[in-house]
Amino acid sequence: IHLVVDFLLHQRLGNVDIIGVEDGLDDCVLHAVFSILSLGLFQLLSAVFPGASRSGSTIVGSIAIGITREAAAKFTFFLAIPVMLAASLLKILKYDGSVSGHEIGLLLVGMVTAFGVSLLVINRLMAFIRKHSFTVFGWYRIALGVIVLILGAAGVIGGGVLQGAA
Numbered sequence: 149i150h151l152v153v154d155f156l157l158h159q160r161l162g163n164v165d166i167i168g169v170e171d172g173l174d175d176c177v178l179h180a181v182f183s184i185l186s187l188g189l190f191q192l193l194s195a196v197f198p199g200a201s202r203s204g205s206t207i208v209g210s211i212a213i214g215i216t217r218e219a220a221a222k223f224t225f226f227l228a229i230p231v232m233l234a235a236s237l238l239k240i241l242k243y244d245g246s247v248s249g250h251e252i253g254l255l256l257v258g259m260v261t262a263f264g265v266s267l268l269v270i271n272r273l274m275a276f277i278r279k280h281s282f283t284v285f286g287w288y289r290i291a292l293g294v295i296v297l298i299l300g301a302a303g304v305i306g307g308g309v310l311q312g313a314a
Contacts, residue, residue: 186213221277
């Protein structure tokens with residue numbers, strides 16, 4: 149929660165400086181609370197509709213309330229960190245301590261490698277976002293969704309829609 153509040157307090161929403169220099173602390177807190185609740189509602193969409201992207205809904209919600217594309221993407225990446233850490237911790241806890249030292253070493257190497265690759269990819273994506281819109285990602289999601297629906301209906305993946313209804 150602190151990360152979300154801190155991030156939003158340092159962003160600009162439209163013409164209003166959320167840091168509160170011009171509008172006072174009360175407006176700053178009001179805008180931060182509005183932003184957090186709005187983004188939470190957009191994330192709820194990804195939970196309610198199967199296949200909806202959590203990151204996509206957060207970015208769309210951020211842009212809808214006036215946050216820049218770049219800030220929206222950064223926020224989404226920051227927001228993913230606690231989620232991924234919690235998911236990893238949950239998987240580790242499911243093993244009931246039956247993890248060997250070698251497996252922990254492999255896990256750490258994998259984590260460090262994934263973190264390094266993520267930094268590189270995020271830098272490239274942020275450079276792309278500064279120059280381009282998210283339109284290409286939207287068309288990609290639509291095309292992929294149509295392909296998955298066709299393959300599912302044909303029974304190539306997922307057992308087929310018609311077979312599941314019988």
